[in-house]
Amino acid sequence: MPHSLVRVEHVMGMAISLDLSDDLPLPELERLADGVFGWLRLVDSVFSTYKPDSEISRLGRGELRREQCSPFVGEVLDRCAELWQETGGYFDINAGGTLDPSGYVKGWAVQRACDRLRAEGAANHCLNAGGDIFVSGSPGPRKNWRVGIRHPWEPLAVAWVLEVTDTAVATSGTYERGLHVIDPYTGKPASALRSVTVVGPELGTADAYATAALAMGLKGIDWLATLPGHECAVVTEDGRALRSDGLPVELGAADLSPGQ
């Protein structure tokens, strides 16, 4: 029986689950998992807007200069600035009135963790941070990971199933935390789209794109269709489901025997 390890921890205010499917000795898998969650806790301590003493909180209040922060704070803020431009201003880390790059940080942190796992020889894994996912290699018996996109009205149903690997899948939606994404041009919560999923090579970017599209409302549908190298799936608040042609949805589902 090959080894594998699944661990779920509560970090950054959400459930984060790590599935290591490499056939490595269990102590090695534990060590790798420790490294992943240690990194995520470090990121949280630096970027949490809920902690008044975090670097990002102090930076936002002007008590720290950027140069005084951890090196990757500047990297994150630079990328957020690029994403602000790429999204026509809809991905805005200042939209809520205070400096809050959380919409990028989570995906970025997961991506960094997965990159490190691959560098350490654990190329087969899945890391899911509150619904934003990176999958790498193979889950074991199958070639690709099967990633469900949650049905935005039914918590235990999926709307699509993707078969992917070495791929990021990010979903932003209003159905869990309510209307929490602000349209920076109106200052009001965006409500036209209920769920936006973006599939691409890098999770921080995919997450930012998904959040930006949600903020755009209906015109986010058209915008998503213009993104090179990314695929998407959208459910509108009035119940329309749309996806890009290239979305890697599973094939041959009818051949799967039920009840397995």
Added chain:
Amino acid sequence: MMALLGTAAGTMLLVGAKAGFSGPTDQALPAANKAPLPVPSGSGAPAPAAGTGGAPPAPGASATATQGTKTTAPAAPKPTTAAPKPPRTTMKDGTFAGNPIYVEYGNIELSVIVSGGKITDIKVLDSPSEHSRSVQINKNALPKLRSEALAAQSAEIDTVSGATYTSSGYKLSLQSAIDRAFQA
């Protein structure tokens, strides 16, 4: 049960299938997918559907699938306390495209009314003003999103992408339960 692709695979179409999350979706989703766990209290009820004839979205998993149901109404969700049964695959192959419809410029937006697993009506809607072509850079950038019913099968899911849960313990528990529920 079928997945229904209410459109047109046409290149310049952005077609909206009125999937409707009550009748149609309940029809399309395998019965075993019904939520055996409580709906989180934070899961807001959907906004009322526009009066286009589509069934209103179902507020949560316990909604009945009576409106607009013509055939093969699914059994009501069976509450269970143990881990949910593995989802079953009951759909036929993939999606079914309608006849292609081509328009010269811009999009035409259709509403496909799905009931009892069948398309019962297709309506042409006025495009919302927000759907302006102004965001289009050029022809190559025309949207190619296709519409379809929310009808995925979910056998052997490794993980689930979704909107982030809040951090209450209840939802942490729910998240891990969902992960397990979808793992074959």
